[in-house]
Amino acid sequence: MSPTCKPGILEISPYVGGQASVPGVAKVFKLSSNESPLGPSPQVLAALDEAKASLSLYPEGSGRLLREAIAQTHGLDAARIVTSGDGSDALLTLLANAYLRPGDECLFSAHAFLVYKIATLANSAVPVIVPEKTTNSVIKVDVDAMLAAVTPKTRMVYIANPNNPTGSYLTRDEMARLHAGLPEGVMLVIDAAYSEYVTAKDYEAGMEMAARHPNVVMTRTFSKLYGLAGLRIGWMYGSEAVCDVINRIRGPFNTALMQQLVGIAALRDRAHFWQAVKHNNEWLPWITAEIRKAGLRVDDSAANFVLIHFPVCGTKGEKTAAKADAFLKQSGVILRPVGSYGLPDCLRMTVGTEEQNRLAVSLLQQFMAA
Numbered sequence: 001m002s003p004t005c006k007p008g009i010l011e012i013s014p015y016v017g018g019q020a021s022v023p024g025v026a027k028v029f030k031l032s033s034n035e036s037p038l039g040p041s042p043q044v045l046a047a048l049d050e051a052k053a054s055l056s057l058y059p060e061g062s063g064r065l066l067r068e069a070i071a072q073t074h075g076l077d078a079a080r081i082v083t084s085g086d087g088s089d090a091l092l093t094l095l096a097n098a099y100l101r102p103g104d105e106c107l108f109s110a111h112a113f114l115v116y117k118i119a120t121l122a123n124s125a126v127p128v129i130v131p132e133k134t135t136n137s138v139i140k141v142d143v144d145a146m147l148a149a150v151t152p153k154t155r156m157v158y159i160a161n162p163n164n165p166t167g168s169y170l171t172r173d174e175m176a177r178l179h180a181g182l183p184e185g186v187m188l189v190i191d192a193a194y195s196e197y198v199t200a201k202d203y204e205a206g207m208e209m210a211a212r213h214p215n216v217v218m219t220r221t222f223s224k225l226y227g228l229a230g231l232r233i234g235w236m237y238g239s240e241a242v243c244d245v246i247n248r249i250r251g252p253f254n255t256a257l258m259q260q261l262v263g264i265a266a267l268r269d270r271a272h273f274w275q276a277v278k279h280n281n282e283w284l285p286w287i288t289a290e291i292r293k294a295g296l297r298v299d300d301s302a303a304n305f306v307l308i309h310f311p312v313c314g315t316k317g318e319k320t321a322a323k324a325d326a327f328l329k330q331s332g333v334i335l336r337p338v339g340s341y342g343l344p345d346c347l348r349m350t351v352g353t354e355e356q357n358r359l360a361v362s363l364l365q366q367f368m369a370a
């Protein structure tokens with residue numbers, strides 16, 4: 001008989017990443033994982049070269065060099081930052097490992113990032129899934145419904161802001177209202193993986209809240225706008241007490257020197273950063289408008305992807321998400337089916353290069369016109 005794992009773990013559906021290949025199709029256009037079409041800064045390649053000398057040695061354990069660079073870039077206290085060499089995913093999980101006890105309730109919204117449920121179940125805690133609301137054709141976290149779901153057993157709340165896969169965001173005031181309604185002993189984890197893309201003036205990534213409130217933590221990543229998804233660098237900002245807790249349970253050398261040096265190089269190349277922002281600002285509205293012109297609902301997005309809704313049964317016959325997905329894949333364009341996020345009639349499309357965007361849009365237009 002094999003040993004028994006903790007209750008909850010076998011209820012987990014393993015995370016499946018965005019598809020990267022299509023059988024029989026030589027050239028693919030991967031718009032399924034919200035990666036940056038610009039890739040990393042050229043300066044990152046020089047940093048990688050420099051880091052080669054460090055491969056045989058353990059890194060300094062606290063990620064000090066990277067923490068200091070992040071602190072300098074964002075005006076934060078380096079002592080209140082924890083870095084990760086396994087993405088922000090690992091930090092979202094470590095927070096659950098540290099704070100969720102068996103039977104505790106963890107709140108997140110209906111179409112939230114899948115890792116929250118995995119981290120909750122892995123700790124034998126109870127996922128409490130709160131419906132979102134649709135306003136002006138945007139599916140969004142419902143602050144009132146979240147607060148109504150709080151019970152004496154609630155221990156943690158995860159909010160992706162902006163949310164993946166809906167692309168919607170909570171304003172600074174909405175997030176403050178959510179926090180104000182939570183008991184002090186409840187941890188609010190603000191997952192700001194896409195914050196670099198947000199241009200709305202009423203948005204705040206979570207730094208201000210985490211600076212002020214001991215029960216707020218913000219997580220960030222180098223995987224998206226910085227174009228470094230393959231190198232798995234993430235970080236979090238929280239109170240000294242929370243960082244102390246996470247530092248006790250994280251891997252002793254959880255951020256390789258190579259990851260630190262690359263992260264620092266990425267942070268320093270502001271020109272590349274702004275180029276990536278500009279690219280998104282140009283193509284996100286274009287994609288949204290063009291796909292809408294094809295007759296599909298596309299939600300306004302604050303991030304680097306859009307959520308496209310397909311009619312299960314439209315006026316021109318069945319134009320389902322599954323059929324659209326199959327049609328696009330014949331030409332090598334891979335979008336992300338989001339049935340596992342509770343959105344079986346939708347596909348998520350990442351903003352790609354100009355070539356990728358034009359091809360994906362024209363295929364969607366052909367699909368709808370057929």
Ligand SMILES: Cc1ncc(COP(=O)(O)O)c(C=O)c1O
Pocket residue numbers: 033034086087088089090113160163164191193220221222223229232233234
């Ligand atoms: C909302 C959200 N949070 C976190 C992550 C994970 O990012 P990382 O690559 O830092 O683990 C993702 C990646 O898809 C995401 O969409």
